[in-house]
Each structure stands twice: as C-alpha cells, then as structure tokens.
Amino acid sequence: GRLNILNGTPFQTNETGPKDNRSPPKIVVFQLPNRSLGDDQDVCKLSFEDTHPPIIRSFSFPDNIAPHTSAFLNDVVVDEVDDIAYISDAGTGAIIIYDLKSNTAARFYKSEALKADGEKLHIAGKDYVNPTPVDGIALLPNRSLLYFCAMDSFKLHSVPTSVLRSLLPQTSSSTATQESVDNHVKFVGTKPAASDGMTCDSLGRIYFSGI
Numbered sequence: 550g551r552l553n554i555l556n557g558t559p560f561q562t563n564e565t566g567p568k569d570n571r572s573p574p575k576i577v578v579f580q581l582p583n584r585s586l587g588d589d590q591d592v593c594k595l596s597f598e599d600t601h602p603p604i605i606r607s608f609s610f611p612d613n614i615a616p617h618t619s620a621f622l623n624d625v626v627v628d629e630v631d632d633i634a635y636i637s638d639a640g641t642g643a644i645i646i647y648d649l650k651s652n653t654a655a656r657f658y659k660s661e662a663l664k665a666d667g668e669k670l671h672i673a674g675k676d677y678v679n680p681t682p683v684d685g686i687a688l689l690p691n692r693s694l695l696y697f698c699a700m701d702s703f704k705l706h707s708v709p710t711s712v713l714r715s716l717l718p719q720t721s722s723s724t725a726t727q728e729s730v731d732n733h734v735k736f737v738g739t740k741p742a743a744s745d746g747m748t749c750d751s752l753g754r755i756y757f758s759g760i
Contacts, residue, residue, distance in 0.1 A: 552579040552602070553634060557622035574615040574622050576634060576647055578606040606649050614656045616641055624746060626688040626695070633714060635686060635695050642682030644697065646713050655716035657708075659727035662734050666702035670743050670760055685747040687755050696737065696755060700745055705737040705755075 556575045579602040615622060621640030627633070632649035642665070643658035657663075665680035681700035688695055694707045712733045715725040744757035 550581045550583070551605070551627075551629075552581055553577075553625055553627055554579070555622045555625055555636065558620075558640075573609045573612075573617050574620045575607060575609040576622075576625070576636070577604060577608075578649060579603065580605050606652065608647065608652055608654065610645065610647075610654055614654045615645060623684055624686050626686055628688065628692045628710065630692060631714075633710070635688065635710070635713065637683050637686045637697065639681055639684045639700065642699075644683060644686070644695070644708075644713065646717060648714075648717050648719070651717070651719050653718050655713075655718070657713055657716060657727065657730050660731040660734050662704070662706040662731075662736070663697070663699070665699050666704065668701045668703060668743060670701065672760070685744055685757070687747045687749040689749060689753055690751050696747070696749070698740065698744065698747070700760070701743055703740050703743060705740055706734055707737050708734045 554577045619640045623639040624637045634647040636645040642663045647654045663683040665682045669676045684700035686697045696707045743760045747757045
C-alpha cells in the first residue's frame with residue numbers, strides 16, 4: 550500500500566517571530582511494505598525497509614495552486630486506480646487535484662459551495678463562530694463523485710471527479726474553466742450537524758464527525 554502525507558500548513562507563527570513559510574505545502578507519497586505484522590512480532594526488530602519506506606513522490610505545490618502564505622491542506626482522499634489525490638485547502642477554500650502519474654496539480658476555487666457559511670456552532674451551551682471553508686471530503690467507492698463540506702456549514706455538496714480532473718494541465722481544454730466545474734457542483738442535502746472530517750464506506754454511506 551501507500552501512505553500519503555501532507556505538509557499542510559507551510560507557515561508557523563509564534564509570539565516572538567514572523568511567519569516562516571520556507572517550507573511550501575507539499576504531498577509526500579511513501580510505498581509501504583506489502584505485508585502485515587503478526588501479533589507477536591516485536592516492532593523494534595523491523596527491517597530498514599519496514600521503518601524507512603521509499604518515497605515514490607514528493608511534490609511541492611506552487612504558489613498558484615496552494616498559496617504559500619495562506620494554504621491549509623487539511624484532508625486528502627485518493628483514487629488508487631487513477632493515482633489522483635483530492636485535497637481540501639481549508640485556508641483559502643479550494644480543492645486541489647494532484648496527479649501522481651504526471652506529477653502535476655490543479656486548483657478548484659471559484660464556487661460558493663467551497664466558502665464558509667458563518668454558521669454558529671452550539672457547543673456545551675455556548676455559541677461559537679469559526680468561519681472555515683471547505684474542510685471535510687469523501688470519495689465514492691467507484692471514484693465518480695467527491696463529496697465536500699465547509700467546517701462551519703450544514704450543507705453537503707458533490708462534484709464529479711472527472712470534471713475536477715479536467716482542470717489538470719495534461720487534460721485541460723478551452724472548456725475546462727473554474728466556472729464550468731462550478732456548474733457541475735450539486736447540493737446534496739443538509740447534515741444534522743457541522744463537521745470536520747468525513748469518510749465514505751464501501752457501500753457509499755458517508756460518515757461525519759460531529760462538532
């Protein structure tokens with residue numbers, strides 16, 4: 550299998566210094582060993598290959614895909630057949646599409662569905678307002694639809710993955726625009742609560758965290 554790791558927040562802030570964005574947002578893909586550990590195996594006796602899996606891709610997103618001073622790469626889901634990763638940018642309100650085979654990326658950002666709603670979150674008797682754009686994402690088992698939601702929103706939306714992929718450099722055409730992708734975004738329904746992460750099981754059922 551593979552392990553996909555995000556360097557999601559390229560900047561760090563402390564009380565005494567400025568933001569440090571020398572490390573750009575990136576995705577690193579590791580190839581994991583194709584075996585499982587037995588219940589009685591000592592993890593301290595693992596081989597070098599087990600503890601140092603090879604890196605098969607390391608891609609630093611350019612500033613026009615994931616802005617280096619404001620991006621917050623949050624969640625990632627992977628189409629393991631076509632080697633496409635879909636990443637939510639909860640800092641600027643965008644979905645990033647990364648093609649592992651061609652090592653290229655695109656950004657979808659022009660949609661009201663990606664923006665924060667500004668809904669009040671009622672937690673333990675208190676109201677909180679934490680405007681956060683697109684955060685949770687989930688991929689259907691057949692890889693045809695990507696579901697997404699803003700963290701402070703009760704609305705669930707979807708967009709065909711084929712349409713998102715049309716923004717990639719090697720597949721883009723004169724008709725592949727931010728507006729044409731937005732035209733395919735659908736309102737799916739209202740969630741019972743605001744949520745951060747979400748996932749989809751093998752039967753297409755979506756599970757949300759509850760805030």
